[in-house]
Amino acid sequence: LDLASIRKEVDDVLEGFLGDLDRARETRSLAEVLRDFIAAGGKRIRPLLCMLGWHAAGGSGDATAALRLAASLELFHASVLIHDDIIDDSPVRRGRPAAHRVLAGRGPAGSDRRFGTSAAILLGNLTLAWSGQLMWTAPVTDRQLRAVLPVLDHMRRDVNVGQYLDLLASGQPSGDLDGALAIVRYKTARYTVERPLQAGAALAGAEPEVLRACSDFGVPLGEAFQLRDDLLGVFGDPARTGKSVLGDLREGKHTPLMAVALRRATPAQRAALRDRVGNPGLDEADAAAVRSVLVATGAVAAVEQMIGERHASAVTALDGAPFCAEAAAALRTLADIAVRRTS
Amino acid sequence: LDLASIRKEVDDVLEGFLGDLDRARETRSLAEVLRDFIAAGGKRIRPLLCMLGWHAAGGSGDATAALRLAASLELFHASVLIHDDIIDDSPVRRGRPAAHRVLAGRGPAGSDRRFGTSAAILLGNLTLAWSGQLMWTAPVTDRQLRAVLPVLDHMRRDVNVGQYLDLLASGQPSGDLDGALAIVRYKTARYTVERPLQAGAALAGAEPEVLRACSDFGVPLGEAFQLRDDLLGVFGDPARTGKSVLGDLREGKHTPLMAVALRRATPAQRAALRDRVGNPGLDEADAAAVRSVLVATGAVAAVEQMIGERHASAVTALDGAPFCAEAAAALRTLADIAVRRTS
Numbered sequence: 001l002d003l004a005s006i007r008k009e010v011d012d013v014l015e016g017f018l019g020d021l022d023r024a025r026e027t028r029s030l031a032e033v034l035r036d037f038i039a040a041g042g043k044r045i046r047p048l049l050c051m052l053g054w055h056a057a058g059g060s061g062d063a064t065a066a067l068r069l070a071a072s073l074e075l076f077h078a079s080v081l082i083h084d085d086i087i088d089d090s091p092v093r094r095g096r097p098a099a100h101r102v103l104a105g106r107g108p109a110g111s112d113r114r115f116g117t118s119a120a121i122l123l124g125n126l127t128l129a130w131s132g133q134l135m136w137t138a139p140v141t142d143r144q145l146r147a148v149l150p151v152l153d154h155m156r157r158d159v160n161v162g163q164y165l166d167l168l169a170s171g172q173p174s175g176d177l178d179g180a181l182a183i184v185r186y187k188t189a190r191y192t193v194e195r196p197l198q199a200g201a202a203l204a205g206a207e208p209e210v211l212r213a214c215s216d217f218g219v220p221l222g223e224a225f226q227l228r229d230d231l232l233g234v235f236g237d238p239a240r241t242g243k244s245v246l247g248d249l250r251e252g253k254h255t256p257l258m259a260v261a262l263r264r265a266t267p268a269q270r271a272a273l274r275d276r277v278g279n280p281g282l283d284e285a286d287a288a289a290v291r292s293v294l295v296a297t298g299a300v301a302a303v304e305q306m307i308g309e310r311h312a313s314a315v316t317a318l319d320g321a322p323f324c325a326e327a328a329a330a331l332r333t334l335a336d337i338a339v340r341r342t343s
Numbered sequence: 344l345d346l347a348s349i350r351k352e353v354d355d356v357l358e359g360f361l362g363d364l365d366r367a368r369e370t371r372s373l374a375e376v377l378r379d380f381i382a383a384g385g386k387r388i389r390p391l392l393c394m395l396g397w398h399a400a401g402g403s404g405d406a407t408a409a410l411r412l413a414a415s416l417e418l419f420h421a422s423v424l425i426h427d428d429i430i431d432d433s434p435v436r437r438g439r440p441a442a443h444r445v446l447a448g449r450g451p452a453g454s455d456r457r458f459g460t461s462a463a464i465l466l467g468n469l470t471l472a473w474s475g476q477l478m479w480t481a482p483v484t485d486r487q488l489r490a491v492l493p494v495l496d497h498m499r500r501d502v503n504v505g506q507y508l509d510l511l512a513s514g515q516p517s518g519d520l521d522g523a524l525a526i527v528r529y530k531t532a533r534y535t536v537e538r539p540l541q542a543g544a545a546l547a548g549a550e551p552e553v554l555r556a557c558s559d560f561g562v563p564l565g566e567a568f569q570l571r572d573d574l575l576g577v578f579g580d581p582a583r584t585g586k587s588v589l590g591d592l593r594e595g596k597h598t599p600l601m602a603v604a605l606r607r608a609t610p611a612q613r614a615a616l617r618d619r620v621g622n623p624g625l626d627e628a629d630a631a632a633v634r635s636v637l638v639a640t641g642a643v644a645a646v647e648q649m650i651g652e653r654h655a656s657a658v659t660a661l662d663g664a665p666f667c668a669e670a671a672a673a674l675r676t677l678a679d680i681a682v683r684r685t686s
Contacts (some may be wrong), residue, residue: 024504026507026508026525026529027500027504027507028502030507043391044573051666077686083465083468086461087461087464087465089457107511107594108511108512108514108515109514109515114432115510118429118430118510119507119510119519121426121429121430121464122426122503122506122507122510125426125499125503126500126503126504126507127469128468128471128499128627129496129499129500129503130500132496132497132499133500136492136493136496142488142489145485145488145489146485148487149478149479152478153472153479156471156475157370157469157472157473160465160468160469160472161367161369161370163465164369164370164373164462164465164466165369167458167461167462167465168450168451169451171451171452172452182369192504195603197391229399291443
């Protein structure tokens with residue numbers, strides 16, 4: 001199971017499907033924006049996990065349906081990101097202007113921010129519809145359809161709940177570590193890792209204990225993945241991550257990293273954080289000051305430890321999982337990449 | 344087939360489902376906003392058409408699955424309206440503050456417009472997920488599921504395409520009648536009438552000729568419905584319609600009504616329209632001036648005639664349709680209401 005070649009197969013499905021959308025004149029311009037968005041990159045983590053879930057549960061032979069399901073998860077994710085960038089007012093995604101910024105330049109009356117936001121809400125919705133279309137038109141049996149639908153259904157709810165909790169907490173980071181971890185659980189652990197794995201496994205006809213093993217491995221790994229993401233969002237190299245290191249801080253994202261720092265901070269350190277985090281005018285110097293507090297309080301080290309613990313717990317779950325051996329090995333590789341990555 | 348009692352049954356399903364959502368602590372506050380939104384009114388035209396489509400195609404006996412499908416269309420529509428009100432920046436829906444305005448008052452930091460918009464994007468997405476959940480968990484056979492999915496899939500695409508065409512044309516009404524009618528076809532004829540009818544019919548196991556008859560009746564009726572809506576949007580009684588008569592004009596909505604008026608206008612009348620329509624500052628006096636041009640050019644009379652022609656064509660299609668007689672009679676009643684309504 002070679003991750004790079006699975007990725008290539010998923011991308012081929014996406015390219016074929018998005019290419020066909022050009023035939024509908026009314027949506028050609030929106031489909032074009034989506035194609036550029038997909039082509040600009042992304043880790044394809046959900047499609048890869050879906051394919052590994054399918055193999056783990058014994059899926060083999062013709063992978064057409066599994067690849068379509070995997071590709072549909074990437075379109076679903078694109079719809080989430082397009083809306084998310086509106087919500088966060090992020091100018092950049094994958095090193096290029098975010099969809100609402102691209103669309104702002106395509107309004108009938110020239111550059112128009114409101115048009116961009118509105119068109120991006122619709123593009124997100126249409127992308128979700130296309131994601132469904134890619135899935136429902138896959139060659140699946142009734143039994144497969146019945147098994148996959150509830151997983152996708154949970155996935156849809158998990159991500160929106162996570163985003164809502166995130167939104168409620170944004171702008172006023174606090175020491176509420178449990179609250180910060182709940183956001184991580186919904187937005188990433190379930191949505192990004194557990195559900196994609198389960199979707200692929202369900203397609204392969206997984207028994208309940210296989211679906212449970214997907215959770216036991218996926219939830220801690222997903223938490224570790226997001227904790228790494230939070231560190232990269234503040235300490236990462238924008239040239240590698242494709243996003244500014246000021247965004248999360250300006251937004252005042254309520255992360256476990258920030259919660260731990262606020263809990264451990266001296267009054268002066270706490271004031272240094274509160275004065276800057278969540279301020280849309282935060283600059284490079286402010287970010288540097290915040291970073292030094294995050295390091296000095298030991299919050300960075302604590303989060304690194306949380307990542308290590310969760311990675312270990314995922315690997316332990318994998319050792320006991322009733323997965324096909326080859327898929328388990330690939331999942332371990334993926335777990336290592338997810339946790340150690342720099343982009 | 345009594346429309347009022349069908350409506351009551353659909354509302355009972357909605358109430359039961361939305362009541363159950365309260366059990367999930369994380370989404371309780373969003374579910375509450377949705378319940379108020381649904382309880383505030385709405386014509387339930389899509390659920391009614393879905394139930395009539397089911398009966399028309401011979402559906403009978405236990406209506407549980409049909410009612411859940413019908414109710415899921417109303418939730419789907421709520422998700423569309425919640426996003427639509429963000430796009431149009433409409434302050435009012437069904438005589439109450441629009442969802443993004445309600446949510447703006449529920450942010451963590453007090454009244455916050457950006458929070459309201461973001462939370463409403465997520466509420467729309469979550470409502471769509473709930474709509475799917477209501478449908479997938481209905482007691483349907485595999486064959487029913489397979490028949491209904493492609494119809495819902497088309498419905499999702501139709502409404503987003505229609506809204507995008509609408510958005511592209513808004514703010515600069517023109518004499519392009521074909522363009523205005525294309526918006527009407529996607530947004531209303533297909534999304535509001537044809538697809539809900541077909542969804543119900545598909546659930547009942549409709550043969551292709553029954554699905555075609557749904558289109559032959561539904562598309563002209565849907566166009567008539569929207570043309571009536573456009574007239575009510577400018578000439579209606581806000582106390583009855585629940586929405587301001589300034590909204591469509593301020594937005595510069597590209598309607599067939601406006602297209603006909605611009606085609607027939609004298610230079611002075613055209614200037615009177617162009618100076619006012621699409622101006623966010625348009626006031627009651629401006630609206631009165633626009634209304635008098637719409638009447639004087641004969642555009643109102645022309646649109647009334649278009650409504651009459653389409654109503655007649657829908658009724659003719661109904662006469663030849665292979666529908667169960669009782670459902671056909673109810674569809675005729677509904678067609679009359681849709682076209683003659685004042686709210």
